[in-house]
Amino acid sequence: MEKIVGKSAFAGVAMGEFRELKKDGITVRSKKVEDYEGEILRLEDAVKITNSQLQELYDKTTVGVGTAEAAIFEVHQMMLMDEAYQNSIIAMIKNEKENAPYAVKVTGENFSKIFAAAEDEYMKGRAADIKDVSERLIAVLCGAAVINHKLDKPVIIAADDIMPSETVQLEKENVLAFVTRKGSVNSHTAILARTMNIPAIVCAPLPKDIDGKNGIIDGNSGIVYIEPEETVKEEYTKLQEKESEKKTLLRHLKGKKTLTSDGKEIKLFANIGSLGDMEAVLENDAEGVGLFRSEFIYLEAADYPTEEEQFQIYKDVAQRMEGKKVIFRTLDIGADKQTDYFGMEKEDNPALGYRAIRICLTQEDIFRIQLRALLRASAYGNIAIMIPMVVSLWEVHRTKQIVEELKEELNSRGVCFGEIELGIMIETPAAVMIADLLAKEVNFFSIGTNDLTQYTLAIDRQNAKLDMFYDAHHPAILRMIQRVIECAHKEGIWVGICGELAADKSLTRTFVRMGIDELSVAPGCILPIRKKIIEM
Numbered sequence: 001m002e003k004i005v006g007k008s009a010f011a012g013v014a015m016g017e018f019r020e021l022k023k024d025g026i027t028v029r030s031k032k033v034e035d036y037e038g039e040i041l042r043l044e045d046a047v048k049i050t051n052s053q054l055q056e057l058y059d060k061t062t063v064g065v066g067t068a069e070a071a072i073f074e075v076h077q078m079m080l081m082d083e084a085y086q087n088s089i090i091a092m093i094k095n096e097k098e099n100a101p102y103a104v105k106v107t108g109e110n111f112s113k114i115f116a117a118a119e120d121e122y123m124k125g126r127a128a129d130i131k132d133v134s135e136r137l138i139a140v141l142c143g144a145a146v147i148n149h150k151l152d153k154p155v156i157i158a159a160d161d162i163m164p165s166e167t168v169q170l171e172k173e174n175v176l177a178f179v180t181r182k183g184s185v186n187s188h189t190a191i192l193a194r195t196m197n198i199p200a201i202v203c204a205p206l207p208k209d210i211d212g213k214n215g216i217i218d219g220n221s222g223i224v225y226i227e228p229e230e231t232v233k234e235e236y237t238k239l240q241e242k243e244s245e246k247k248t249l250l251r252h253l254k255g256k257k258t259l260t261s262d263g264k265e266i267k268l269f270a271n272i273g274s275l276g277d278m279e280a281v282l283e284n285d286a287e288g289v290g291l292f293r294s295e296f297i298y299l300e301a302a303d304y305p306t307e308e309e310q311f312q313i314y315k316d317v318a319q320r321m322e323g324k325k326v327i328f329r330t331l332d333i334g335a336d337k338q339t340d341y342f343g344m345e346k347e348d349n350p351a352l353g354y355r356a357i358r359i360c361l362t363q364e365d366i367f368r369i370q371l372r373a374l375l376r377a378s379a380y381g382n383i384a385i386m387i388p389m390v391v392s393l394w395e396v397h398r399t400k401q402i403v404e405e406l407k408e409e410l411n412s413r414g415v416c417f418g419e420i421e422l423g424i425m426i427e428t429p430a431a432v433m434i435a436d437l438l439a440k441e442v443n444f445f446s447i448g449t450n451d452l453t454q455y456t457l458a459i460d461r462q463n464a465k466l467d468m469f470y471d472a473h474h475p476a477i478l479r480m481i482q483r484v485i486e487c488a489h490k491e492g493i494w495v496g497i498c499g500e501l502a503a504d505k506s507l508t509r510t511f512v513r514m515g516i517d518e519l520s521v522a523p524g525c526i527l528p529i530r531k532k533i534i535e536m
């Protein structure tokens with residue numbers, strides 16, 4: 001048995017087999033083959049398997065997440081079956097007697113360079129896709145199991161790190177836990193684990209040969225056991241049983257209002273990132289969606305999602321919430337949330353760079369498409385729009401102006417839309433300091449404590465080395481929250497918290513005393529927080 005200590009990113013216990021998410025594990029070298037015809041047949045078989053893998057991913061993503069998100073796999077299928085691409089691989093095998101994986105690798109790199117050099121932004125964006133397709137094909141040729149993130153049974157995901165854009169490919173129902181060698185407790189991997197309500201550990205020095213071994217993840221203490229002894233297994237089986245009993249006990253709180261003992265109602269909303277999370281939202285009795293991270297729609301797509309694709313997602317979520325509020329945060333791309341087709345330049349300080357509302361007000365066409373989709377969807381439910389990363393009043397003014405222009409446009413076309421609230425994330429010190437002025441302009445505030453902590457304490461939330469300095473309980477943060485609540489209430493608007501701090505039970509009493517109106521947390525945290533508030 002091996003015992004490894006990492007950092008807890010989300011509590012809970014999981015037991016099962018480790019599955020390493022390999023990204024660059026296969027080494028492909030030039031090696032001549034005698035039977036080139038046999039090698040071409042091998043390639044043809046691998047193409048068929050790869051194509052059906054992509055089809056499977058397309059079908060699963062369409063059902064579990066949405067058509068827009070699934071489109072990437074359709075594009076990959078088209079690339080794989082492209083005649084020029086296949087002919088180029090076959091020519092190399094035939095003329096140079098190269099082995100198939102090497103011919104795929106070289107062809108993939110050549111095509112990727114051609115795409116990258118294209119003037120057209122869409123074509124540029126395809127450079128990464130052709131590489132991805134080639135890697136998948138190589139993996140199939142080499143008999144490697146996991147490059148497609150395909151999970152045939154429930155497993156513990158082990159990886160160096162997991163990017164937000166990679167998470168869409170995971171079959172969430174088969175993920176028991178996450179454990180990564182790198183990553184920070186404040187990263188989006190950790191946030192994803194919380195949304196999925198599964199244990200997560202980061203910064204764990206896992207051995208390279210962990211794939212296929214059995215293990216236990218103790219997300220409460222940050223301990224990973226590899227090939228655990230029977231006594232340890234028994235201990236954790238009992239702990240798991242206790243946890244599941246606790247969850248069952250919480251079920252009686254479903255359908256109840258979240259009232260403090262002195263009668264104040266706190267709204268308990270859910271944080272989500274895709275249509276696929278809706279089941280957890282309903283299962284955990286969320287009173288609304290307090291933060292729909294709309295950027296995940298963009299991260300999961302192969303190209304800019306169209307107005308129609310976005311409209312369908314927003315409408316579906318609104319309808320499934322049956323009149324309960326759904327707050328869509330507008331595109332918060334940038335920093336760690338990157339996608340090729342945006343063609344963003346490399347920045348020295350991406351967290352302080354071209355991101356979120358800054359992109360939207362620079363590339364207004366992208367913003368207008370999203371806002372139009374949201375306005376149209378508002379005819380089907382109770383939708384609110386929330387802008388991220390606000391630092392100045394003019395950003396709010398400009399956004400309101402665009403929304404008004406779009407409403408006029410829709411009116412003139414006879415397209416329906418409903419009442420729609422406009423709010424902002426308070427996640428920069430500048431927004432806190434002008435909260436009194438901002439409160440006059442919007443319908444609500446939602447405090448993003450993750451970024452607010454990063455920007456106030458000047459600490460990169462992605463940098464695991466700084467985790468001990470990243471203190472969301474810092475008096476500066478708590479004073480800021482207090483100030484924001486006071487400014488909001490003075491202008492008669494409601495205020496919530498949608499950062500991870502909202503689920504921190506050690507602060508629930510403090511937030512309620514401060515006068516918070518809403519807490520938006522991962523779906524699995526709703527009932528425990530309701531219990532805490534009701535018992536207060």
Ligand SMILES: C=C(OP(=O)(O)O)C(=O)O
Nearest residue numbers: 448449450451498499500
């Ligand atoms: C909710 C927040 O946004 P993000 O998705 O960046 O964590 C936050 O910053 O608190």
